[in-house]
Amino acid sequence: MSNAPALDIRGLSAKVADEETSILKSLDLALNPGEIHAIMGPNGSGKSTLAKVLAGHPGYQVTGGEALYLGQSLLDMEPDERALAGVFMAFQYPVEIPGVSIANFLRTALQARLGRGEELDLFDFQDQLLEAMKLLEVDPSFAERPVNDGFSGGEKKRNEILQMAVLKPSLAILDETDSGLDIDALQVVSNGVNTLHKENPEMTILLITHYQRLLDYIKPDFVHVMVDGKIVRTGGPELALELEKQGYVNWKPSS
Amino acid sequence: MPESKLVDNLDLDNYKYGFVDSESHVYRTKPGLDESIVREISRQKEEPDWMLQFRLKALKIYESKPMPTWGGDLSDLEATLDEIYFYVKPQEQTERSWEDVPDKIKNTFERLGIPEAEQKSLAGVGAQYESEMVYHSLKEEWASKGVIFDSIEDGLKNHPELFKEHFGKVIPIADNKFSALNAAVWSGGSFVYIPKGVHLDTPLQAYFRVNQEKMGQFERTLIIVEEGAHATYVEGCTAPVYSTDSFHSGVIEIVVKKDARFRYTTIQNWSNNMYNLVTQRAVVQENATMEWLDGNLGSKLTMKYPSCYLVGKGAHGSIMSIAYAGPGQHQDTGGKVVHAAENTTSSIISKSISKEDGRSTYRGLCKVHEGAKGSRSNVECDALLINDTSRTDTYPYIEVDEKQANVGHEATVSKVGDEQLFYLKNRGLSEEEAMGLVVRGFLEPIAKELPLEYAVELNRLIEMEMEGSVG
Numbered sequence: 001m002s003n004a005p006a007l008d009i010r011g012l013s014a015k016v017a018d019e020e021t022s023i024l025k026s027l028d029l030a031l032n033p034g035e036i037h038a039i040m041g042p043n044g045s046g047k048s049t050l051a052k053v054l055a056g057h058p059g060y061q062v063t064g065g066e067a068l069y070l071g072q073s074l075l076d077m078e079p080d081e082r083a084l085a086g087v088f089m090a091f092q093y094p095v096e097i098p099g100v101s102i103a104n105f106l107r108t109a110l111q112a113r114l115g116r117g118e119e120l121d122l123f124d125f126q127d128q129l130l131e132a133m134k135l136l137e138v139d140p141s142f143a144e145r146p147v148n149d150g151f152s153g154g155e156k157k158r159n160e161i162l163q164m165a166v167l168k169p170s171l172a173i174l175d176e177t178d179s180g181l182d183i184d185a186l187q188v189v190s191n192g193v194n195t196l197h198k199e200n201p202e203m204t205i206l207l208i209t210h211y212q213r214l215l216d217y218i219k220p221d222f223v224h225v226m227v228d229g230k231i232v233r234t235g236g237p238e239l240a241l242e243l244e245k246q247g248y249v250n251w252k253p254s255s
Numbered sequence: 256m257p258e259s260k261l262v263d264n265l266d267l268d269n270y271k272y273g274f275v276d277s278e279s280h281v282y283r284t285k286p287g288l289d290e291s292i293v294r295e296i297s298r299q300k301e302e303p304d305w306m307l308q309f310r311l312k313a314l315k316i317y318e319s320k321p322m323p324t325w326g327g328d329l330s331d332l333e334a335t336l337d338e339i340y341f342y343v344k345p346q347e348q349t350e351r352s353w354e355d356v357p358d359k360i361k362n363t364f365e366r367l368g369i370p371e372a373e374q375k376s377l378a379g380v381g382a383q384y385e386s387e388m389v390y391h392s393l394k395e396e397w398a399s400k401g402v403i404f405d406s407i408e409d410g411l412k413n414h415p416e417l418f419k420e421h422f423g424k425v426i427p428i429a430d431n432k433f434s435a436l437n438a439a440v441w442s443g444g445s446f447v448y449i450p451k452g453v454h455l456d457t458p459l460q461a462y463f464r465v466n467q468e469k470m471g472q473f474e475r476t477l478i479i480v481e482e483g484a485h486a487t488y489v490e491g492c493t494a495p496v497y498s499t500d501s502f503h504s505g506v507i508e509i510v511v512k513k514d515a516r517f518r519y520t521t522i523q524n525w526s527n528n529m530y531n532l533v534t535q536r537a538v539v540q541e542n543a544t545m546e547w548l549d550g551n552l553g554s555k556l557t558m559k560y561p562s563c564y565l566v567g568k569g570a571h572g573s574i575m576s577i578a579y580a581g582p583g584q585h586q587d588t589g590g591k592v593v594h595a596a597e598n599t600t601s602s603i604i605s606k607s608i609s610k611e612d613g614r615s616t617y618r619g620l621c622k623v624h625e626g627a628k629g630s631r632s633n634v635e636c637d638a639l640l641i642n643d644t645s646r647t648d649t650y651p652y653i654e655v656d657e658k659q660a661n662v663g664h665e666a667t668v669s670k671v672g673d674e675q676l677f678y679l680k681n682r683g684l685s686e687e688e689a690m691g692l693v694v695r696g697f698l699e700p701i702a703k704e705l706p707l708e709y710a711v712e713l714n715r716l717i718e719m720e721m722e723g724s725v726g
Contacts, residue, residue, distance in 0.1 A: 058677065088681070
């Protein structure tokens with residue numbers, strides 16, 4: 001088990017639940033523990049679908065292949081089971097939960113990770129939360145605000161990484177975390193991710209992004225280009241720069 | 256999730272107040288209602304003749320009024336009313352000392368946590384069992400300042416003039432069929448008087464318990480808050496679960512005088528075989544504030560619209576309500592504000608949750624009389640639907656006869672979103688935990704106003720109700 005990749009995707013195909021057309025088309029991808037991978041690709045290539053399928057979004061249906069997380073079949077697990085096993089997705093569009101404070105939400109989420117009869121240590125929790133807020137450069141009152149309700153785009157993305165900092169996943173999938181961020185917020189969020197990775201070098205990160213810009217701040221070990229539901233090329237960080245210059249135009253599938 | 260689990264897990268089995276005590280009464284009328292029963296209730300209470308005449312007049316009005324058809328389904332009620340006991344006397348008198356309450360009744364209330372609550376943080380406690388207040392007490396600190404907190408019967412006996420001045424004036428007999436019924440057969444409830452300028456810093460609390468099967472409970476409460484006085488009153492209601500229907504129809508009359516401030520909080524958690532048809536109204540005088548905080552969680556059908564008649568300049572009325580309609584339940588609730596003086600302000604915030612085939616109805620009236628210049632009212636009602644079979648309806652009536660008035664109304668209906676559930680599950684919450692969190696968040700603006708023990712109770716109830724809520 002110890003040699004198992006953090007994530008091993010084999011021949012994964014998927015579609016929107018009530019539609020016919022496949023979005024992921026026999027996709028292969030492997031991430032070893034502690035590695036940072038970036039998936040880049042044009043709009044509509046299926047990047048976000050991949051993130052959602054890995055997280056278990058009910059709107060998508062897997063039609064073939066498998067995805068193993070540390071050797072376990074991820075696709076057989078409920079979304080909350082995946083989370084409890086250590087898989088986290090930072091949403092491209094974080095969802096508003098009116099009336100529920102971030103602190104209350106995270107406390108509930110951490111409590112869910114404990115066994116029956118075990119009580120979360122609230123002092124420890126408070127410390128963790130404060131530390132995470134410091135990392136994301138938000139005011140301590142941030143935790144009392146209702147989850148994403150009335151947040152700016154930047155606040156929502158900070159909140160995603162704040163949750164990642166508290167929940168400490170072993171596999172983090174960041175779905176277009178850079179979209180909608182100004183340069184200052186991008187630096188804060190990237191610094192947050194980098195710090196968390198430094199603290200926990202075993203944490204595996206899958207970055208999904210449209211732009212090379214994010215990769216100036218979070219250095220990936222590998223860059224994959226995804227077009228039409230498949231990985232069409234894999235390389236080092238230099239691949240991102242190449243894409244930045246040439247665009248995705250050369251990668252359009254020849255139909 | 257299989258259908259059977261829903262049925263097994265919810266409501267009936269988990270209703271923790273559903274226990275039954277063996278019957279213990281010293282007297283009860285025969286089932287059904289006629290003039291002899293009204294006379295007997297009055298005789299049992301050794302009432303003055305004017306009260307007997309009041310009751311008899313009310314009975315005639317009750318009989319002459321048709322069953323209302325504009326609200327919840329009352330088609331089976333007529334038959335139920337022929338079978339229920341309109342008056343059940345559990346003991347001879349209202350006790351002042353908890354020790355003197357009969358053990359059987361005392362045990363019931365102890366199971367409901369009443370004596371503990373009293374010691375902690377209340378100015379006074381009343382407890383009604385079947386038709387009578389079995390216990391009423393007020394801390395000496397407040398009694399010495401002239402505060403009166405008695406059973407309604409003792410109010411009539413000991414303070415006849417004050418009683419007669421206000422009784423039946425805020426809610427006239429003929430207001431509606433059930434206010435007339437209550438006027439005919441009322442029994443139990445509180446008489447409260449807060450003298451001028453007295454600020455009660457802890458609440459008065461009353462508990463209502465129905466134990467007898469096929470029981471009708473008709474408490475009547477009269478509250479007078481003198482000029483500049485402040486007070487809070489909290490009532491809680493529970494009953495055992497029976498296969499036959501029970502009936503509760505209270506009348507609450509409140510007078511809030513100049514510059515006074517009063518809050519009336521109800522958490523009714525009746526069992527699901529209870530018809531709960533209540534009339535609650537406050538007359539609010541100059542620069543006074545009245546707040547209704549109304550939680551309707553139990554019952555088969557509730558029809559209740561707490562109201563504020565703003566009759567003095569600058570009077571303010573606020574109605575905040577939560578309704579939870581679980582399987583088989585209909586909560587037809589809302590509020591009523593009448594602006595009858597200048598610069599009066601009101602706000603109604605109503606939040607309802609419907610689950611499975613539960614049905615919630617918001618029914619509200621905002622009326623601004625001509626001459627009520629500068630009046631402002633805002634109504635906000637939000638409904639949350641848990642399942643596709645859940646139902647909600649909104650009937651906001653707005654009548655404005657004054658040009659210089661500002662009335663706003665906003666209504667939303669939302670369903671617990673798939674994206675919300677997915678987001679929460681992605682953080683490790685189970686479907687039930689996620690649902691519970693969304694629902695609690697929805698109720699939060701009102702729940703935070705509740706006394707702590709009721710807020711805790713509300714959370715516990717929601718958690719319980721959300722188990723197996725997602726198919």
